[in-house]
Amino acid sequence: MNATLEDIKAAAGKTDATDLRAAFAADxxxxxxxxxxxxxxxxxxxxxxxxxxxLALLVKLAKEVGVEEKRAAMFSGEKINITxxxxxxxxxxxxxxxxxxxxxxxxxMPDVNAVLEAMGQFAEGIRSGATKGATGKTFTDVVNIGIxxxxxxxxxxTLALAPFHDGPKLHYVSNVDGAHIADTIKDLDxxxxxxxxxxxxxxxxxxxxxxKTARKFIADALGEEAVGHHFCAVSTALEKVxxxxxxxxxxxxxxxxxxxxxxxxxxxxxxxxxxxxxxxFGRFLDGAHAIDKHFQDAPITENLPFMLGLIGYxxxxxxxxxxxxxxxxxxxxxxxxxxxxxxxxxxxxxSVTVGSEDVTTPTGPIVxxxxxxxxxxxxxxxxxxxxxxxxxxxxxxxxxxxxxxRHQHQLLMANCLAQSEALMxxxxxxxxxxxxxxxxxxxxxxxxxxxHRVFSGNRPSITFVYDSLTPYALGRMIALYEHRVxxxxxxxxxxxxxxxxxxxxxxxxxxxxxxxxxxxxxxxxDSSTAGLVSTLLxxxx
Ligand code: F6P
Numbered sequence: 001m002n003a004t005l006e007d008i009k010a011a012a013g014k015t016d017a018t019d020l021r022a023a024f025a026a027d028x029x030x031x032x033x034x035x036x037x038x039x040x041x042x043x044x045x046x047x048x049x050x051x052x053x054x055l056a057l058l059v060k061l062a063k064e065v066g067v068e069e070k071r072a073a074m075f076s077g078e079k080i081n082i083t084x085x086x087x088x089x090x091x092x093x094x095x096x097x098x099x100x101x102x103x104x105x106x107x108x109m110p111d112v113n114a115v116l117e118a119m120g121q122f123a124e125g126i127r128s129g130a131t132k133g134a135t136g137k138t139f140t141d142v143v144n145i146g147i148x149x150x151x152x153x154x155x156x157x158t159l160a161l162a163p164f165h166d167g168p169k170l171h172y173v174s175n176v177d178g179a180h181i182a183d184t185i186k187d188l189d190x191x192x193x194x195x196x197x198x199x200x201x202x203x204x205x206x207x208x209x210x211x212k213t214a215r216k217f218i219a220d221a222l223g224e225e226a227v228g229h230h231f232c233a234v235s236t237a238l239e240k241v242x243x244x245x246x247x248x249x250x251x252x253x254x255x256x257x258x259x260x261x262x263x264x265x266x267x268x269x270x271x272x273x274x275x276x277x278x279x280x281f282g283r284f285l286d287g288a289h290a291i292d293k294h295f296q297d298a299p300i301t302e303n304l305p306f307m308l309g310l311i312g313y314x315x316x317x318x319x320x321x322x323x324x325x326x327x328x329x330x331x332x333x334x335x336x337x338x339x340x341x342x343x344x345x346x347x348x349x350x351s352v353t354v355g356s357e358d359v360t361t362p363t364g365p366i367v368x369x370x371x372x373x374x375x376x377x378x379x380x381x382x383x384x385x386x387x388x389x390x391x392x393x394x395x396x397x398x399x400x401x402x403x404x405x406r407h408q409h410q411l412l413m414a415n416c417l418a419q420s421e422a423l424m425x426x427x428x429x430x431x432x433x434x435x436x437x438x439x440x441x442x443x444x445x446x447x448x449x450x451x452h453r454v455f456s457g458n459r460p461s462i463t464f465v466y467d468s469l470t471p472y473a474l475g476r477m478i479a480l481y482e483h484r485v486x487x488x489x490x491x492x493x494x495x496x497x498x499x500x501x502x503x504x505x506x507x508x509x510x511x512x513x514x515x516x517x518x519x520x521x522x523x524x525x526d527s528s529t530a531g532l533v534s535t536l537l538x539x540x541x
Contacts (some may be wrong), residue, residue: 003060081497092264094285113118120278134226146198156335190221200239287475309487325367337369426457
């Protein structure tokens with residue numbers, strides 16, 4: 001018999017899933033039973049509304065839906081991105097075993113290795129100072145110009161791996177808002193600045209516009225002939241790069257089987273490699289490869305990405321929670337939620353199945369987050385006492401890098417664990433009143449104030465713990481989330497690897513450019529859009 005959503009809902013309604021406090025009291029082994037470990041990475045999901053029956057049904061469902069077969073299809077280079085007729089092989093970019101990976105009858109590994117080698121040589125030249133700018137000066141600053149997957153991955157990881165950063169200073173420009181590039185270059189010396197133009201398609205308007213501004217910055221200061229010395233590019237569209245005037249030996253390619261939001265492992269990772277060096281970049285790939293192997297080989301119930309995906313699906317579809325928050329207790333992971341927003345929401349924010357039918361269940365949740373402890377002083381009020389239940393994913397290292405500030409790391413850990421405990425346990429009215437009375441309140445005050453101090457509890461969270469945020473650990477964490485998105489997408493029955501939802505806005509923006517430039521009338525647009533255009537143009541100086 002099939003595992004239906006009704007079966008899972010019925011199993012989820014049992015006390016050990018609906019009352020977490022009671023579930024922990026009844027089962028002293030709950031942590032042991034509902035946590036997994038891979039190397040030093042622990043995933044504790046015992047504070048979610050899970051029980052063994054729910055888990056067994058979720059596993060059954062995954063088998064029926066064929067998630068394992070879909071996983072094999074992805075790793076073997078089948079064209080599972082059906083709307084673009086492409087394979088999905090970001091895993092080949094970190095295939096450290098170097099086993100053949102075939103696309104259209106050709107092993108892609110020699111090309112993958114060749115680009116990695118070329119990136120390493122180029123990065124080393126910049127880092128060592130052997131490769132210089134047009135005036136003979138060493139590069140002190142590198143500016144990556146890209147957006148979406150051509151920005152978020154390198155930007156997030158550069159920040160996350162700051163303790164390993166021993167190369168030139170890195171800057172990231174993404175927004176077409178001129179303020180972004182203006183603020184970035186205003187204090188830079190053109191003679192010591194290298195620009196990386198990163199775009200899979202080399203057509204993205206934001207990137208091309210910023211690249212032209214950067215080109216002018218160099219040409220105005222150092223002359224047109226200096227441009228070649230101060231630019232390099234990362235793209236799959238090698239001809240378009242040549243048209244921009246960047247020399248072939250400064251172009252690092254990748255392939256259409258690498259999705260933008262899965263591209264940090266490709267040449268898109270060049271800025272990170274320049275920051276931390278080829279060796280540490282290799283360790284970053286190693287971490288991801290370790291998770292790839294684990295995802296492929298471990299049985300479902302021992303498989304971290306698989307289980308993370310099953311719980312995510314359960315929380316979204318069965319329990320109907322529309323959102324999830326990712327809260328790293330790590331200041332350097334402050335862009336991780338933004339990175340996951342593209343990874344998850346661009347992948348699974350879909351309404352049509354792979355069979356081109358409308359979906360019948362909810363799909364990807366809204367993903368958001370900020371680092372702890374900052375979030376505690378902002379939105380945690382709603383997480384604890386608001387009317388929505390928002391599952392949270394916490395992450396915390398056992399060791400920070402500031403060994404002389406160990407007491408601060410202890411505070412960080414205490415806060416992280418306190419939040420998940422508070423969310424799970426809550427505080428009853430009786431407990432709230434007793435606390436007030438013990439603090440000297442009279443009965444009337446305790447009756448009045450007590451309800452405001454009640455925490456319903458039963459608010460789910462998953463906590464990840466790891467030794468420290470090394471390149472290896474970060475690679476592992478990103479790959480874990482990539483495969484979680486894959487598992488959820490497979491369960492939703494959608495194609496997680498296209499992004500048609502970004503197209504309409506792009507098309508309309510192209511049409512509106514002559515309108516906001518005052519060259520065409522807004523008459524063809526709706527009255528709101530026309531009214532906004534006329535207001536903006538009326539105020540424009
Ligand atoms: O926003 C859509 C998108 O295509 C993303 O998927 C991609 O990462 C981003 O734009 C940038 O694209 P490109 O690397 O081609 O400039």
